[in-house]
Amino acid sequence: MTTTVTTCPLARPTLRAVLRWETFKLRSQRRTAAVLLGAALLPIPVAVIIHGQARPPKDTLFGRFATDNGFALALLILGFASQWVLPLLTAVVAGDIFASEDQHGTWKTVLTRSASRGQLFWAKTLTAGGFATLVLGLLAVSAIGSSLLVVGHDPVTGLSGQIIASPSALRLVAESWASMLPATWAFTALAILLSVWSRNPAVGIAAPVVLGMVMQLVGALGGIEAIRPLLITTSYESWHGLLTQPSFIGPLVQGAAVSAVWTAISLGTAFVLLRRRDITGG
């Protein structure tokens, strides 16, 4: 015979409370401060160095004007950042946030409390996504601000040769940086998946960067037109349409949709893996 013994149930933590725990842990790590500081400060010397160069990097998008136009320089930095800097900076947290629990053996510490696996998964995911957004925002503000302060804010020449007045140029440059968000979230989700699957922080951090480079390589190959739009890295280039005359946003919409699919598949797979796995380590 089994009788249920009445026990006073503990209060369930809200997702917000679990999120507070995850963000607290993130804030307590030196690496977090180092990445945020790097994102905020690194564009400054880059702007100073490029501005000081006698010959502009003409073979790069907006490189021709980068030494004497702040908007062009901010877009040059954007093009460079989207190649591997953004995947790396986001993966530093997203690729580690699950696997570090395996590394420290702390899954059993948090999973023997009153928070469910689902709550922990979404709290970690929101923390990693929030961090990626913050890094992108800091990088954007710093790159645009330092470029305009160091080089100046004259009207910029668009991709169709049109002259874009400064106020419009500032808006378009900011929108271009903002257009990185869906792809950056997709890389964040990919890093989360690799973090959950591999249980190894090194794999979680490095693999998204390597995969990003492979996607760029594949995207540069001929004869794969059908595949190219499905790559996350392609959506990193979708801002180009904003700076043409007339402008077009088709690639932006397509890039956002592709990124959303990558994000959904990666997070869905990671969620199922985490829900089903046996916690045996530590």
Next chain:
Amino acid sequence: MTSTSTDPRQLSARGPDLAVEAVGLCKAYGPVIAVDDMSVQVATGEVYGVLGPNGAGKTTFLRMLFGLVRPDAGTIRVFGRTWEDDDIGVLDGVAGFIESPRFYPYLTGRQHLDGLALLDGGHPPELVDEVLEVVEMGDRAHQRVGTYSYGMRQRLGVAASLLREPRLLVLDEPANGLDPGGIRDMRALVKRLAARGLTVLLSSHDMDEVEEICDNVTIMSRGTVDFHGTIARLRTMAPDPGYALATADDTRAQEIARVFPGLRVGPGHGTGLTVVGPRPEVTAYVARLVQAQVELLSFTPTRTPLEELFFMLTDVDADRAASA
């Protein structure tokens, strides 16, 4: 071997207040069977030991209790609740740790307790101070866990468990890795907690520990239950104690032993003799040796009776011999 065991399924009549009821639990990792048809009942208010050598399946059982590992078959009820029906609600009133408690090295002890309180849905702030006081860690709570000794992490693990104000405390080999002083302190702490009315379920591979602390015990080996019952019942099944005897004249010592039919005296492992028998007869035998002026070089107990029984039940010696 044929084990002397009590089928826990027959113990249901013991009372309705079951803290833990596991029936027919099975778990395999690939070809390795970690737990095979395990059934256990832990009544509320008792201190219950799960005893077994390494690899017996103790930790896998506790992982299943905490929902860290899903059983392949069988059910486990905690205060009548199951993971299937109640999900994380199973752990209401339950706390503890599996193997050694693990923490984030970059956070302090207090930060851990504050953070883990968030994962419990919140606790009164003064409770953190209270549990730190119980484990005598108030003065080190502001230091990072990375600087803690093993024993301090064990105590922080107990503090983190007490924060949940549990009715059932689950401790997996709580004295593992501790020095003798730490073991003494940990056992004293468990006794104090049990005296408060807490149900304690602890695993161990140390018979002394279980004998000292527990009311009831399950002895496991190779994933199966070999014995389930009270410590008192276990004592009645225990063989006679054994001693290692070294004398200046072992031949004469063996001759004198013939006078004591209840004793088994034979060559020991390596040098000296092994003496096995009831304590009064052993005492009388030693007195006779002294009387006969056989010089005693050493006389030391080998295993306690319960240890001997534990090894018999779990066939550890047979395994060791086979592996050797």
